[in-house]
Amino acid sequence: MTDPVKTGWLLRVQVPLQVMLYVGLFVFSQHLVSWLHLPLPANIVGMLLLLAMIMLRILPIGWVKAGSNWLLAEMLLFFIPAVVAVVNYSELLRVEGWRILLVITLSTLLVLAATSIVVDRVSRFELWLAARKQQRQHHE
Incomplete structure (x- = not known):
């Protein structure tokens, strides 16, 4: 059984780090789009890069799951x-x-x-x- 205190602490650290990962990926995608003159917006390029990293097992899905769940929960x-x-x-x-x-x-x-x-x-x-x-x- 998991310790709720440890889980709460982990989520308080994990979610901001994962959101920072998304922001960093977006900034990188913006530079990539302007450098390569891609006809796609940076957010689409960033999502494609994130999907590629997950599919190629460069980035485990567990490393992005808590941040994405939080963003979806706060979508309003x-x-x-x-x-x-x-x-x-x-x-x-x-x-x-x-x-x-x-x-x-x-x-x-x-x-x-x-x-x-x-x-x-x-x-x-x-x-x-x-x-x-x-x-x-x-x-x-």
Whole structure:
């Protein structure tokens, strides 16, 4: 059984260190994007780098789990500016709200459709590659 005092102390140290790791990875990604003139934002490059480090087992997932759980738990703090905007522009939402909702709905449907098409094409390509590999093995 784990000691709750030790676990609390560990989380108080671990979470800030992991968040600092995310910030450092973001700063590194910003420099990488500007140096290589990449057409991607630094946050996407940082997430891809983090994913690559986890997948290649350079960075164990346990080293980033507590920090990511904390950030997800505190996600509402990141949306407070959006809530303030809704309060400040309530008249705009009353007048033009249906148009905004229509744009959000259509764009969401377009993203879902595009994602499903890409997933379907990638799935078919993987099946084709597997069948091709199996045919090669069968002929050998």
